[in-house]
Amino acid sequence: MIVLNSSDGATFEVEESVAVQSQTIKHMIEDNCADTSIPLPNVNGVTLARVLEYIKKHAEAKDDEEGLKSFDAEFVKVDQASLFEIILAANYLDIKGLLDLTCQTVADQIKDLTVEEVRAIFNIMNDFTPEEEAKLRNDHAWAFE
């Protein structure tokens, strides 16, 4: 069993065979940095719990494609802030499947929207002057057809 410490002091136990889905953790174990517990200063407790939920499910139901698909679909139904926390955690912990899933989710949100709609959804501030924006749109006219 591997012990993981989140940034806010929460402790989690997980089987080594499950934890190595994270390449970061895998390398730490291989380099013998995992004697007592592994500190993860970049991931808070709530997010780490969610990530562990993911890797546990993907370890136990490895061959059940349908089951994993529906699990993944439910897993990403969270608020924006949490989704981004999970993305950052998946990136830091180097868990490819989770990173792919979460990034694809964000991409799907952007897919069919106009620029204004994307700005609204993600609260991105438009720091262009109208002239700057018009020029950019003109330069990339092919993208806006």
Add this chain to the structure above:
Amino acid sequence: MESRAILATGFGPRKCAKIGQPLKDQISRLPDEILVYILSCLTLKEAARTSVLSKRWIDLWRSMACLDFDASKVLKKMFSISSWGRYADFVRKERCKYVEWVDKVLLQSDKSLALDDLRVAFCLDNFYGDKIHKWLQHAFARRVQRLELNLFADDDPPSSQESYTFHYELFCLSSGQSQPGYSEIHHHAQIGFKSLRALSLKSLNVTGEVLEFFLINCPFLERLVVEASSVLINLRVCGPSIALKYLENVPMLVNVWVSGNSRNLVRDVTSWLSCCLSKLEVLTLRANKFQVSQEKGIVHELPQLTNLKEFVLIASASKDHSLIGFTSLIRASPNLEKFVLKLESWWDDMVRRDRKLKKAASFPLQHLKVVELLGYYGRRSELELVEYFLENAIVLEKLIIDPRDPRNVTWPKTRKERKQEKKQEKLARICAKQQIEGLIPSHIEFSIL
């Protein structure tokens, strides 16, 4: 664990303690590399649109490692224009647009950034040769890993004078003697070839020389697709000795797809690939109408394909010509485990002739476990094969019949087309049931999809 409330994005209750503060821009917390990763899940046009979101996003899309210049909607429109005059105008206009697009995006991109995928797919011929040459130079300078160049000729096969032909300079291996700057480009190009893992060249002139170049200089090449090149036939003339020398440097080449215009496809393919034949694991052959009619059950003395595990035959179902001749390749593959037949029919191929079933020499197939027939329509040519396998594949486990069109059509079909298709599929399924079900012994898993 706290319960997960699903908040409507952007319009939910304010989470900030301070009243009057705008909702936070969460996505900007993500580092550039993750944003680029997200963008690479989008099409090229969708990603480029994000450049207008805010100053941070202006150039993020340019770091995408995959460039797919997909114009399938335009191509679909093009192929559906009936009047020649309008077609010619449309093609001319759209070609210019497409070329401008690729120029703008590809040639302006950062040469030092590695490129994973480049796909250029549009009907272009040698008139745009110089442009294409520049794109290829750029791609190789960026150490492209997967390159697809599909130039959709008007005819099939295209007339060789008009098809794009590789410029010899692209392959110049000399360095040092040339003018300053020139050798620098070619130095990069040389290095660039070493990253190539997958190469797909359709509807352009690929000579034996070019292929040999790629095979010598790309040690990591895993997948090679060459299609509709009317000059591929010249590879035979190069002689097996040259092929022998160079093909030895492709330890990774285990998956080959071939289509060409040779007279005897099976014999020519095996002589062309003579020295990687024994290493091949997956072979896909595409036979056009003419070649199908030529393989009339001629028994070839073929070299053994000792490692071949999967053989995919894509054949044109024209006039219900027999496909039994292709079993010569199956006999030459002692370790074959899977055989897939993809039958491509045009509307006038949907005929079932009533002719005698041809038979091929009996030969036990020791490892063949799975046989799939896609595009099944109950024709004699298909029945012949089913009988052949039932007789000879002594360890056969699965027989799968799929009447659906196996082509990966790049555009969505109209309702009428789909309705017609569903009708034909239904008919084919009934046929399959009637014709085959009775013949299958109980230990073989038989499914009609």
